[in-house]
Amino acid sequence: MADAKNSNPDNFKGWLYKWTNYIKGYQRRWFVLSNGLLSYYRTQAEMAHTCRGTINLAGAYIDTEDTCNFVISSGAQTFHLKASSEVERQRWVTALELAKAKAIRMMEAASDDEDEAAPTEPDKNDIQNTLRMLSSKLEDLTTCNDLIAKHGAALQRSLSELELIQDPAEASTKIKAVNERATLFRITSNAMINACADYLDLAQTQGRKWQRALQYEREQRLRLEETVETLAKQHNTLERACRGNLGPDKGKSKGSATEEFSDDDNEFFDAIEESPSFTTTVQIPTHIKGHRRTDSGASITSIASSEGAGPKYDEDLSSSDDEMSTGRQNQGSVITIKTQGPLPRSGSEVSVNFNEPISMLQRLTEDFEYSDILDKAAQCDDSCEQLVYVAAFTVSSYANTTHRTGKPFNPLLGETYECDRTDDWGWRSLAEQVSHHPPAAALHCESKEWECWQEFTMTSKFRGKYLLIIPQGIAHLRFKKSGNHYTWRKVTTTVHNIIVGKLWVDQSGDMDIFNHKTKDNCHLKYAAYSYFSRDIPRKVTGIVTDAAGTAKYVISGTWDKKMEAAKILHGGERPSSGSKEKQVYQTGPPRLLWHRNYPPPGTDLTYGMTEMACSLNEPEEDVAPSDSRLRPDQRLMEEGLWNEANQVKVQLEEKQRARRRKRESEGKPVETHKAVWFEKKQDPLTKSLIHVFNGQYFEAKKTQDWGKCPDIFTI
Template sequence: MSESKTPTPIPAGDTYKGWVFKWTNYIKGYQRRWFVLSNGLLSYYRTQAEMGHTCRGTINLATATITVDDACNFVITNGGAQTYHLKASCEVERQKWITALELAKAKAARMQAESDDSGDDFSPSSPSAAPGKGAGSQNLEFHSAMRTLGSKVEDLSTCNDLISKHGSALQRSLSELDSLSLTGEAGEKIRQVTERATLFRITSNAMINACKDFLTLAQTHSKRWQKALQAEREQRVRLEETLEQLAKQHIHLERALREAAQTNPCADSKSVSGPGKGEVSDDDDNEFFDAMEEAPEFITVPADPQFHKRSSSNVSGFNSEIYQDDQSLNEEPMATNQESPSQELVPLKKRRARIPDKPNYSLNLWSIMKNCIGKELSKIPMPVNFNEPISMLQRLSEDLEYHELLDKAAKSHNSLEQMCYVAAFCVSAYSTTVYRTGKPFNPLLGETYELDRQRESGYRSLCEQVSHHPPAAAHHAISDRGWTLRQEITVASKFRGKYLSIMPLGTIHAIFEKGNNHYTWKKVTTTVHNIIVGKLWIDQSGEIDVVNHTTGDRCHLKFAPYSYFSRDVARKVTGVVMDKTGKAHYVLSGTWDEKMEFSRVMQSSRGGENGTEGKQKTVYQTLKAKELWRRNPLPEGAETMYYFTALALTLNEPEEGVAPTDSRLRPDQRLMEDGRWDEANAEKQRLEEKQRIARREREREALNQRSSSTSEEGAPHDNYQARWFDHTKDKITGESVHVYKGGYWEAKDQGNWEDCPDIF
């Protein structure tokens, strides 16, 4: 089996919860229920929402019996009064529940026995008092704590004696004053003081009596407390041993499963999402989902191998002509899959394969991020310690890492086949993010970046920062191989405390000369987890619709969010390519960090209803899946070079003839790449202040123009205009966008950069 799932560890503490299938009756069979194990009690609910108001049943584990039926089933009975027949999703999941239930049962029985006999003697030197290798140090800590508590109790007793002594002396003095024959105001004051002293004496006596009761209670129950503390320590040791045993069992099961898959390749029954080869199952008991996981929208099963040899078919309205046009996708590898760039295109120079290693600078992330909760991060100055030494414009150019997919799409003879490559290109753009937790530099207004790979790969790319608030970058790439890619991306980001959400706004356009096919799609949300504690990791989630506006074809891609309890492979992406009538032709599957595959749909039908959602799943019969895209391996030593890809390592490489606004010439970014972070931080502050001064100057000019203009309404506060892009309305989407107006490459050939602003 090529992928292994991360096991669900038994959580520390007394609470364990999750979905388990419970037998109800012979009509409904097993039904999915939410079980909660807490304080020795096992309770269940129909849904998590019921936990606050409706419990469907509870068993006290102190007197319960737990038995195992088979690999996934187990039974819990409480003296015949209550019996639960339960089924886990797999043997590993069942073992987790059995272990948690046995631990809870042992603890509940032990606590019940202790409540019946709380006066038993306890000897810290007994063998049971010293489990594990660290028992000696634990006993020393235990006795030290008891000595400290005993000392505090003695101090409390001494304070009681002092309060009693001084209170009696104060009372005698007040009685002597009261015996004096004083009249008038002095006598009245003495009587008031006497009354208050009497109240204070009563309160002090009550406190003294309470302290004596506490002292007596502490001395009486100290042995019971010592025993309870030792029981908790033994419980911890047993839990650690159980976790270690469970981890070994999981490793053994994974190894056995891999060996079985190697011995019998047909045993790998998971396709996109659903039952294995040769079966279509409507039994929802064979599926297991946690609370955050959504049911799959469709199921794929292998089609009859002889299906394509039939002369005619009446299933699912199958169009044999379309199939004949692109049957090479499943009959044999396409010629374009085997092609490499033309041998006539030779590199201008050897590109670099290394950059200086990342310095080991320590910085308290939380001390800075705690003031950013709920704010737009693009408006907050951040030190370069959080960055990677490339700008957002260069990061945007990295979308072309797998430009070969667009080259293949440009050569496709069928629009549906072309859609598969465009969808794969859409997914491939996220493969560079899996380890990249560093933040790109926010581009300065007017900053540009060119990526000229015409000789090597046939394309040229230009990015420009066209707006500062909101920050927006326009990108235009054109290839000699028949495609054009353009986009304008605005990044919105919010820090929520535990995680950071990055929402790219804007539409990506891909236009192909052959067939004049015009595709559009948007990006999904990127989430950076463990901002406060733990190792940073990145997830992509959301849905993308890739639309061919020329033919009406559509591909719906779904990026599944990471789920701790999910049985599916992590970072999963699924998709269906459909024509304008909604008929499915291809199913895509894979992960956004590794590879994508596609399968030809031969037949589709509606399956049974999903028991939890009440929706019908579509079952697709497909031919054998073939690889569409695979991620390139990272360069050697990438972990010390910000996990840059081979392309990313060359993005900031100095080049001659670029515009003076090019990101390669940005001084703070260059200093950071060289490892001089303190100087880079100072230079970054200088550039940002220079940018603010330029913005204020533009605002003053705009204000003067508005004052002298006859029409004051609607005048802009900032009259900035991009150098290489025109602000216009997109004819396809109707959005207000910046489109490349031309002239950059001509200016580069002439070396004429007179109109470029001075931003560095």
Template sequence: RADDSGDEEPASQSDKSELHGPLKTLSSKLEDLSTCNELIAKHGAALQRSLSELESLRLPADGGEKIKAVNERATLFRITSNAMINACRDFLDLAESHSRKWQRLLQHEREQRIRLEETIEQLAKQHNSLERACRGAPGLASGTASIASTAKAGSVQSAKGEASDEDEETEYFDAMEDAPAFITVTADPKHHRRSGSNLSGASEGHPEDWNLEDSVFESSNQSSYNESTGRDLLPRKRRRSRIPDKPNYSLNLWSIMKNCIGKELSKIPMPVNFNEPLSMLQRLTEDLEYHELLDKAVKCESSTEQMCFVAAFSVSSYSTTVHRTAKPFNPLLGETYELDRLEELGFRSLCEQVSHHPPAAAHHVYSRRGWTLWQEITIASKFRGKYLSIMPLGAIHLEFHSSGNHYVWRKVTSTVHNIIVGKLWIDQSGEIEIVNHKSKDKCQLKFTPYSYFSRDVPRKVTGVVSDADGKAHYVMSGTWDEKMECSKIVHSSHGSTSTEGKQKTVYQTLSPKVLWRKYPLPENAENMYFFSELALTLNEPEERVAPTDSRLRPDQRLMESGRWDEANVEKQRLEEKQRAVRRRREAEAVEALEEGKDYEGYIPLWFERKADAVTGELLCVYKGGYWEAKDRQDWSACPDIF
């Protein structure tokens, strides 16, 4: 096997060990037969010569000696023939004893192939049946949304019949059991015009003070779309808005992946045909597309309010994955990527590939608007035959400068479906626990897996924000591909008992406020790898960047230009170059070991491994020096990786 950077690994011989011994023995017997054959031919020729000489004799006196010689030759030939016969008999016995084993092995392989073919055929039939069912019932796909919108419309009309102020509407939510699913029901607004002391589980302040108290929430829910998404600042530099269209090259993914079931994805050699012209470092930086959520979180006076914006930010990073089924380039060891938008958007970001096996990237973001984010992410992935699981490992840290609130969370699992047949699509599933290690506030978010038969909204995300005492303050709801809303809890009570015997808690809330809404994709995005506006600018050439920056990676640049054949050749060159560096490093490690010296191995250039003060985990954190080196244009410490 070879990984995506070209590092070769010895293939496993476990599946061949059962045949290795018999084949070796058979080869030895075949050599014996060949030797005997040569001896028979040699002695047979000598016998023929002796017989010819015997026939040419005229003198009877010489007859005795010649006859004696003929007898000796004949005896030797008979011995050799017997050896030949015995060798043939051994070969036959050995072949017969192992033929049944070979037959069983071949039959097993044949049955496996037949089962795989039947599975593929069944999946294809199921896929076609589902497509026909969806086409035959066009209202089914939108049924859930229609029901939800109808229920909501009825709720709004009912509320309007009893009160003119829509902001004083109150909704009810079923609290989370194992999954944070809930149902909204309109209630009488008069029921909630009570003092705060009468509200069980209420957040601080009166419900009628929702708009006054939460000015930050209100600014996130303005009628103007551009204002609500924070696009009030125009960039000073004009960025590109398109890249060359994706070429139409046909390539069968299953033909490559079928031999890789159960293997680590990063160790499978893949052509650029399955990539998108961005590296994993750039995809990691793309999580900052909705950075304005963190800018607004800085202004929150309450830590639970701030948690809502942090939760919305954690969900927003998945919005770009709904159409992005292509694989980003695996970064080379020592590869970096910077995104300096300090003057335009108030932040600057730096990523570095700090490990190759396992592949790990360190990321650091500083914002002059009052926050810092850092993380070390390792991508683990497994191909399971029907789907591909991508598990990001590592914690994300976020700290606000003024309050000192330190948030930590981890990413959920991404799953790529329809690897065998059908159109590729991505789903996000799992749970995220966001913890404020200063105030001990928590937010539990549930990413509901997509199901054809579920009545829930597809890609649904729900959650509850609670304080250190476990009292719920806000309910989070939305979808990871469109928007996230926040509803303030004013009352909680025990509801009905579930089928599992657990008693549900019903949360009574005010009207939801939109915290985040996805930006629309640019025009012609389907021909540009479904890149967002930010993604289109990530690989835009820039001056003064480090020589290890992903923008300078030649195979990635060739792919973006549509020259995929050249990109594949260049990719192999880069992999071979990195393989040579790794072999040299391994040789140095062996030499140091023989001399009794310590060998440190690869050391990242801009990051260093430290124990986190909050979680105690070891991770690579930014040690400084990059932006100063950029100002001086001193890149002498950078390795030559391209």
């Protein structure tokens, strides 16, 4: 099987196996050979944004080992590679040797030019002068082109007239005119050739110079990325080692220093055992416009956030003091910030300075801000049309992530959150933190027309420059009138600029929404942001199909603004087998399914929250004593008492750890907690165990019988 896509040494690409470490061994990677550089990526899609490593072949050593293996080393880094066959390896080695020879020739030719002696950044004046010269040469080419067209047309007319002349005396005069016009045509043609030669010479000279400058900038960027990623790995390893969750590395990698790093064991909710004395000094940004804490530097270290701003970069970085004072106005339920406390510790012991004043349970409840979409869906008689609205509802839950950079409070085990919006929005919900290992929260929401439930947990992968948050579990939605039962999984959230810059969030991946009663399906694709893409950012597209696989609706829009749907009138012609062209549908006029409610003015002072989000932490009577609104550290933060909030947060987490140590000392299993308001059952659709609402909470609320609630907030 040939993995390489072509045999052109200037642009050779394909799959190879690269040695990573003694635990993972060889891993399949996508390699690209271009302009004397061999780069690799984890997948082909990463070519748009993340290069994992690059070797300049001009100074590289290529060595073949056995039938399929070969090694490329530049001194600074080494790639141990393996092809799928001996023939495939020979193709790669041949292409690499040719590219290396060409790179050496280009380097030697460039070194002969005094102006190109050092690959440094070109001067702005030099660039402007060069552009002016190129523009002048282009004008000369345009003038010559016009003259050639003019004299060529005149010559053609003269030749046509000469063919029609019968009188020899008159022919002599015409021949003289033809010769004159031919001479003019030859002169303008020579001028055109000379102008082309001048332009080509200037373009080649400056092109080589700029290519070296761009190569210099590329190498500088790669070195910076490697340095930042190495520092991030070291920082993460130190934190995990201090928590006792990770020992020394079990092997030395033969691959490059830029091999990816994953943290699949990151527990988002748990209160980790307190680490020994450990201090980290960080230089943090102090002037990040639009950030929820103008002077806190939260954009550097709050890596567990699942929210963010747009794809922008902030280069105005400077150090900040340990404590700063800044005033904020009260808006809705959001607070006046007075002071800031110390930098956060590892694990879940993150200072409230990097939080927003709501818990993860409240954050899950925000999914129902656009519940009116489900109310419209409940009125649909056609199941495919109903599925269109359900799809729009799933997209709407991501709308607020464009401006949310705060990390929600990690719920304590047994913590709950009730949201009763029956009077205004027609639904009520309950969420409970039901497990530590794995950390999980269960949520149930119901109205007269529908009910929705899910068990939310997640895994995360830290890649040095960004964090992948991969939701686990399945969301369920059932309409009471029709009995249509839908399920779906949430897509991956990527938090960018973890180390340096302004945090921003992207959503990407595929989502399938399936109707288990009618077998209708909606496939949604969340396009990952790419700087080089011509598509609009945050784009979502989808197709709704019936049980027979016939396309019924086309869905399109963005997850941060609006979604539309159009009914398919005609399926159009299918593309031929092997063609990359997409199916083209003839549709009716689009219909608006959902549009975003933007946050109120002054969103930078309210953590980017909408009015609904701002109201979630408003105090309410008669709720369970385990309700998030009664959590003291969260309430202190909302009141602006940051130092006190940090102290109480540590005490609450220590209390939770003490309960865990007590269970261990008594010889009991660590995870013996039993949810109060949810019951663990087997999901009849997925056959997996999930927590399902037992219906007892609202009955207990009527009688105010909270005897089952654990005492988690008393210090």
